[in-house]
Structure formats: C-alpha cells, structure tokens
Amino acid sequence: xxxxxxxxxxxxxxxxxxxxxxxxxxxxxxxxxxxxxxxxxxxxxxxxxxxxxxxxxxxxxxxxxxxxxxxxxxxxxxxxxxxxxxxxxxxxxxxxxxxxxxxxxxxxxxxxxxxxxxxxxxxxxxxxxxxxxxxxxxxxxxxxxxxxxxxxxxxxxxxxxxxxxxxx
Amino acid sequence: xxxxxxxxxxxxxxxxxxxxxxxxxxxxxxxxxxxxxxxxxxxxxxxxxxxxxxxxxxxxxxxxxxxxxxxxxxxxxxxxxxxxxxxxxxxxxxxxxxxx
Numbered sequence: 358x359x360x361x362x363x364x365x366x367x368x369x370x371x372x373x374x375x376x377x378x379x380x381x382x383x384x385x386x387x388x389x390x391x392x393x394x395x396x397x398x399x400x401x402x403x404x405x406x407x408x409x410x411x412x413x414x415x416x417x418x419x420x421x422x423x424x425x426x427x428x429x430x431x432x433x434x435x436x437x438x439x440x441x442x443x444x445x446x447x448x449x450x451x452x453x454x455x456x457x458x459x460x461x462x463x464x465x466x467x468x469x470x471x472x473x474x475x476x477x478x479x480x481x482x483x484x485x486x487x488x489x490x491x492x493x494x495x496x497x498x499x500x501x502x503x504x505x506x507x508x509x510x511x512x513x514x515x516x517x518x519x520x521x522x523x524x525x
Numbered sequence: 526x527x528x529x530x531x532x533x534x535x536x537x538x539x540x541x542x543x544x545x546x547x548x549x550x551x552x553x554x555x556x557x558x559x560x561x562x563x564x565x566x567x568x569x570x571x572x573x574x575x576x577x578x579x580x581x582x583x584x585x586x587x588x589x590x591x592x593x594x595x596x597x598x599x600x601x602x603x604x605x606x607x608x609x610x611x612x613x614x615x616x617x618x619x620x621x622x623x624x625x
C-alpha cells in the first residue's frame with residue numbers, strides 16, 4: 358500500500374507546514390485560513406485511518422462551523438490597529454524553548470515505549486460500516502456522556518449569547 | 526499500511542506547534558486558534574489508536590473532543606467580543622483588569 362504512505366506523508370506535511378505558518382503570520386485572517394488548511398489535512402488523515410464519519414464531521418463542523426465563527430469574529434473586531442502592533446510577547450524565547458522541551462519529553466516517551474506500546478502496530482484493521490459502528494457506540498455504551506455533552510453545548514450556547522450581548 | 530507511531534509523530538508536531546503558539550503570541554484570537562490546533566492533535570492520536578485496536582471507542586472520544594472545541598470556541602469568542610467592546614484591544618498583555 359504505497360499510495361497510503363504517499364497520501365499520509367502529503368497530508369502530514371501539509372498539516373505541519375500550514376500549522377507553522379498559522380502561528381507565525383502577522384495577519385489574523387491569514388492565520389485562520391492556514392488553520393483551515395491544517396484541519397482539512399487532518400480530515401484527510403482521518404480518512405486514511407478509515408474514520409469516515411469523523412472525516413465528514415471534521416469538514417462540516419470544524420471547517421464549516423467553528424472556523425466560520427472565528428472568521429466572523431475577526432471581521433467584527435478591528436484589524437487595522439492590531440496589524441501595526443508587535444505580535445509576539447516578551448517571554449517568547451523562554452516560552453518557545455520550554456514548549457520545545459515539552460515536545461522533546463513526549464518524543465522520548467514515545468521512543469522509549471515504542472516496543473511495548475505498539476505490539477500489533479502492523480496488523481491492518483478493517484472496520485466495516487464506520488458510521489453505524491460509531492452510532493452504536495455513541496447511543497449505546499456512551500449514552501450518558503452523550504447527554505452530558507448536549508447539556509454542555511446548551512450551556513455554551515447560553516454563555517456565548519450572554520457574553521456577546523451588548524447590555525446584560 | 527502506515528504504522529501507528531507515524532501518526533503519533535504527526536500529532537506530537539502539531540501539539541508542539543500549538544503550545545508554541547499559545548505561549549508566544551499576543552493576539553487572543555491566534556491563541557484560541559492554537560488551542561484548536563492542540564485539540565486537533567489529540568484527535569489524531571485518539572483516531573490512530575482506535576484504528577490500531579479495531580474499535581470505534583477512540584472515534585467516539587474524538588467526537589466528544591470536537592464538541593468541547595465547539596463549546597470552547599463559542600464561549601471564548603463571546604468573551605473576546607465583550608472584551609474588545611470594553612478595552613478596544615486584542616492583546617493578551619492588556620488583559621490585566623484582575624491585577625489591581
């Protein structure tokens with residue numbers, strides 16, 4: 358399955374490259390567009406992992422819902438002032454070094470546990486009828502977390518309306 | 526067949542970039558977008574392990590993470606709008622009203 362590998366490395370390079378561009382661009386709109394590219398590349402990775410339902414959820418909900426919300430807010434706030442300001446804070450070097458140290462720690466942890474973590478890494482698993490299986494798990498075994506998540510969404514909706522209202 | 530650890534490396538790279546974005550940027554919207562990037566990296570891990578074990582539990586968890594991300598984005602952007610209306614700025618350094 359050489360095509361699988363080529364597609365995976367293409368999507369991975371696309372995701373990492375546009376993520377780097379996202380955190381370094383000065384213009385917030387450009388950052389949002391690069392984040393959309395990253396999310397679409399991640400959706401492609403989900404498709405390679407045979408998670409078709411999550412692929413479509415990622416495209417419709419993340420890119421079509423959350424990112425549109427971000428772009429609406431970017432349009433509502435004033436961009437002209439923030440374009441002239443310096444975009445990185447004072448502790449940026451220390452912060453970047455600490456973040457890279459965190460990444461190196463996780464790298465070492467995965468590297469050391471690679472043999473015991475992935476005993477069956479090369480076994481190809483085929484999950485037939487992905488959407489059906491996800492629905493069975495979601496409405497069967499994970500019923501209570503599903504209801505809690507819906508209450509969370511209701512609370513978030515009310516909170517967003519209250520926060521964005523002009524006069525409370 | 527791509528081995529599972531390749532997905533973990535991709536997830537690690539995205540996570541580290543997201544952490545760097547949260548810690549070094551001053552713009553609050555970029556910080557929120559970096560948090561979305563971190564949640565997305567976690568989703569890749571969950572789906573990769575779900576694929577490896579041949580169950581859909583990881584994918585259900587990823588759906589819950591996406592739900593969380595949506596709720597967080599809605600409330601966070603509402604707070605940003607309210608803050609921008611009061612202070613006319615988007616910089617995280619200026620958010621010091623609880624300091625005094």
